[in-house]
Amino acid sequence: MAPVDAAMIHDITGPLAVRVFCEMGGERVFDPERIIMLFDHQVPADSIPAAENHVFMRQFADEQGIHNYDLLEGVCHQVVMEKGRAAPGEIIVGTDSHTCTYGAAGAFATGIGSTDMGFVLKFGALYFRVPESILVEVEGAFGRRVGAKDLILSLAGDIGADGATYMALEFTGQAMREMNMAGRMTCANMAIEMGAKAGIVQPDAATWDYVTARRDIEPFDLAGDADAAYRERRHYDVTDLAPQVAVPHNVDNVVDVTKVAGTKVDQVFIGSCTNGRYEDLAEAAEVLGNADRFADGVRVIVIPASRTEYLKALRGGLIERFVEAGALVEAPCCGPCMGGAFGLLAPGEVSLSTSNRNFRGRQGSAQASVYLSSPATAAASALYGEITDPREV
Amino acid sequence: MRVWKFGDDIDTDAIIPGRFLTIYDPAELAKHAFEGTRDEFAKEAQEGDVVVAGSNFGCGSSREHAPLALLGAGVKVVVAKSFARIFYRNAVNTGLLPLVSAGADSIRDGETVTVDIAAGYIEVNGKHLVIEPVPGFMKEIVDAGGLVAYAKNLDEVKTCSTE
Numbered sequence: 115m116a117p118v119d120a121a122m123i124h125d126i127t128g129p130l131a132v133r134v135f136c137e138m139g140g141e142r143v144f145d146p147e148r149i150i151m152l153f154d155h156q157v158p159a160d161s162i163p164a165a166e167n168h169v170f171m172r173q174f175a176d177e178q179g180i181h182n183y184d185l186l187e188g189v190c191h192q193v194v195m196e197k198g199r200a201a202p203g204e205i206i207v208g209t210d211s212h213t214c215t216y217g218a219a220g221a222f223a224t225g226i227g228s229t230d231m232g233f234v235l236k237f238g239a240l241y242f243r244v245p246e247s248i249l250v251e252v253e254g255a256f257g258r259r260v261g262a263k264d265l266i267l268s269l270a271g272d273i274g275a276d277g278a279t280y281m282a283l284e285f286t287g288q289a290m291r292e293m294n295m296a297g298r299m300t301c302a303n304m305a306i307e308m309g310a311k312a313g314i315v316q317p318d319a320a321t322w323d324y325v326t327a328r329r330d331i332e333p334f335d336l337a338g339d340a341d342a343a344y345r346e347r348r349h350y351d352v353t354d355l356a357p358q359v360a361v362p363h364n365v366d367n368v369v370d371v372t373k374v375a376g377t378k379v380d381q382v383f384i385g386s387c388t389n390g391r392y393e394d395l396a397e398a399a400e401v402l403g404n405a406d407r408f409a410d411g412v413r414v415i416v417i418p419a420s421r422t423e424y425l426k427a428l429r430g431g432l433i434e435r436f437v438e439a440g441a442l443v444e445a446p447c448c449g450p451c452m453g454g455a456f457g458l459l460a461p462g463e464v465s466l467s468t469s470n471r472n473f474r475g476r477q478g479s480a481q482a483s484v485y486l487s488s489p490a491t492a493a494a495s496a497l498y499g500e501i502t503d504p505r506e507v
Numbered sequence: 508m509r510v511w512k513f514g515d516d517i518d519t520d521a522i523i524p525g526r527f528l529t530i531y532d533p534a535e536l537a538k539h540a541f542e543g544t545r546d547e548f549a550k551e552a553q554e555g556d557v558v559v560a561g562s563n564f565g566c567g568s569s570r571e572h573a574p575l576a577l578l579g580a581g582v583k584v585v586v587a588k589s590f591a592r593i594f595y596r597n598a599v600n601t602g603l604l605p606l607v608s609a610g611a612d613s614i615r616d617g618e619t620v621t622v623d624i625a626a627g628y629i630e631v632n633g634k635h636l637v638i639e640p641v642p643g644f645m646k647e648i649v650d651a652g653g654l655v656a657y658a659k660n661l662d663e664v665k666t667c668s669t670e
Binding site: 115116117126127129130133134137138139155156161163164166167208209210211213225226227228229230232233236237239241243275276279280309311364452453454458471473474475476479480481 | 516518520521524525526528529530531543544562563566567568569570571572589591592593596597600601642643644645648653654655658659661663664665666667
């Protein structure tokens with residue numbers, strides 16, 4: 115068993131974890147200060163059962179003395195990062211598969227199920243298999259309107275949906291060192307889409323600047339051993355990388371945007387734990403430029419990943435531009451990504467989304483199609499009503 | 508035991524779509540298992556049926572509703588060429604047995620199989636397909652009947668140092 119430094123639970127998988135904790139005979143959680151609770155998947159409550167789940171979780175937080183961010187702060191992974199709850203070398207678990215996002219802070223972070231979490235709530239520890247690692251060295255400089263999401267989609271296409279199952283992806287190289295924290299979070303976030311247990315970006319000065327601005331912690335060196343045994347070393351150069359699109363219905367079904375340019379879209383979603391940060395919204399707004407309106411017949415849904423990111427975008431004038439251009443800007447939440455709360459698709463409809471999964475039925479009808487892209491490609495496509503290469507706008 | 512055969516990369520959204528995640532009762536979840544992708548499963552699956560799939564079964568979300576939906580439908584065993592990591596753990600923890608067999612591809616939909624866990628094989632059409640042993644520590648959880656039962660007998664856990 116390994117001790118965990120922090121455990122995150124949210125409104126969808128949390129209630130089951132709490133029930134399991136009680137079934138296991140749990141009375142007091144191992145350490146309320148190490149538990150992060152918030153609601154993001156169905157907020158504000160979209161149904162009576164969702165509202166009941168929120169009430170149930172609030173009561174548990176009160177009884178146990180757990181700080182509950184409730185539905186006020188935003189999407190779980192963004193909130194954990196921006197509140198400084200993840201730091202290099204920590205072991206963090208969350209009842210959400212995209213918990214691997216905190217690898218951007220140099221943490222070993224992995225998604226677990228509710229029964230595992232019930233055990234963690236009680237004992238503060240969990241059984242793990244130590245993963246083998248794949249070293250991903252990324253060199254070169256991104257071209258115009260190409261970035262972190264294009265890199266991680268191309269990796270998913272290359273490694274495959276199960277190419278890293280039970281392994282850790284370790285990201286390094288010049289392109290990673292030059293990438294901002296928002297981009298690193300996008301990359302670590304999607305490690306799970308290759309089956310990985312964790313996706314860790316080697317901590318550097320940028321990591322420590324981010325973490326120490328949020329928590330009182332002394333920086334230390336953390337790097338893979340020079341003689342570390344990797345399962346595999348993969349080298350990439352992003353210099354000539356084109357914008358990437360994952361086409362229905364698998365995340366590893368990835369092509370250059372030029373291959374699917376012209377595909378009509380009914381809905382464009384810019385947001386999620388993958389691409390809902392200020393930097394992502396700024397990337398979309400830059401492509402929007404001074405255009406009057408998004409294309410007729412396209413529903414554009416923009417959701418900042420957190421209250422903090424929302425305020426940054428609001429103060430930077432981005433929100434006004436999106437609304438002027440005809441977007442629906444929603445309060446921070448998971449939104450259409452998980453196909454539960456709102457923004458669902460009808461049979462035959464096509465969505466282009468900056469989120470992380472395009473599984474059949476993920477955003478509504480199993481007869482709908484979901485494509486995944488960067489915020490730049492999403493904005494360009496929203497302008498023209500069809501999948502569009504952002505470099506051509 | 509009737510086989511319900513699926514392909515590669517069967518994700519948790521296919522097993523139980525996101526709009527049903529406010530449900531926690533396995534029998535209720537089972538009514539929506541594979542809804543939209545294989546509607547007859549929820550109607551026709553019988554106690555003891557076996558789900559057989561290709562590689563990467565259960566990829567995607569950490570939702571434990573996925574193994575619970577299968578358990579609610581009466582499925583106790585899933586056989587696949589490989590499993591996604593979180594689903595594999597969730598299955599073991601909740602008492603759904605995930606068995607890895609390189610020969611899963613040769614099993615066809617609607618066939619009858621017999622699983623002999625102690626002997627380590629699946630019998631289909633008189634042939635024996637080898638199943639891989641459940642790894643290390645997980646065997647203790649399986650033997651205990653799932654992680655809840657395992658945890659009930661524990662007062663504290665021994666942890667390794669991370670220093």
